[in-house]
Amino acid sequence: MSSPGFDSPQHRIFAMLDVDGDGAITHAEYLGRVDRVASAMDRPADHPVVVGARAAHEAVFDDMDADHDGRVTFEEYRTWVGHEAFERSCRPALGSLFDIADTDADGRLDRDEFVRLRTAAGNGGPGTGAAFDALDTDRDGLVDRDTYLAGIHDFVTTGTSPMAAAYGTGRRSEAVPEPARN
Ligand SMILES: [Ca+2]
Ligand SMILES: [Ca+2]
Ligand SMILES: [Ca+2]
Incomplete structure (x- = not known):
């Protein structure tokens, strides 16, 4: 993609996180992402992986919300997002969602778990199967945790990764979740 316009990864991710589309997360x-993923994976709210995920997401939100008014605007998000923020707080949070979905706790997701996770986290859609295939490089039907997180890292920081390719970068694709009714 040539310009940091509306189609940038930052805009796409922000739009996905701003569920009701009112301009702030x-x-x-x-x-709510934690609750949706936990529910999709039939995890009780008091399960240790769910409790851990909530704590990790609290930390990310606190980190993103620079003026601590309980709302993350696009400016706050754009200023915050990047490699350092990813390593500092996104990686633990995204990893915690992976762990909720990893029902046998072997550090790998099968296709069904992957699709359920991505869909519940707001990243579902027609590109989800292709994203799985792109990340399952050895074709064993499983995507491991590090590969998954590296894929998201590359998408967040550069806009390109096997996952981004599967979703079709450079323009809003059908893989972008429908914006909330407004
Ligand atoms: Ca909102
Ligand atoms: Ca704020
Ligand atoms: Ca597993």
Whole structure:
């Protein structure tokens, strides 16, 4: 993609996190990801992996919300996002969602778990199967945790990764979740 316009990864990710499309990610919207993933994977709210995920997401939200008003605007998000923020707080949070989905705790997701995770986290859609195939480089039907997180890292920081390729970078694709009704 040639310009950091509306189609940038930052805009796409922000739009996905701003569930109701009002221009800010609220605390409830952000923490709601944990609840949706836990529910999709039939994990009880008091399961240690869910409790850990909530704590990790609290930390990310606190980190993103520079003025601590409980709302993360696009400016706050854009200023915050990047490699350092990813390593500092996104990696633990995204890893915690992976762990919720990794029901046998072997550090790998099968296709069904991957699709359920991505869909519940707001990243589902027609490109999800292709994203799985792109990350399952050895074709054993499993995607491991490090590969998954590296794929998201590359998409967040550069806009290109096997996952981004599968989703079709450079323009809004059908893989972008429908914006909330408004
Ligand atoms: Ca919102
Ligand atoms: Ca704020
Ligand atoms: Ca597993």
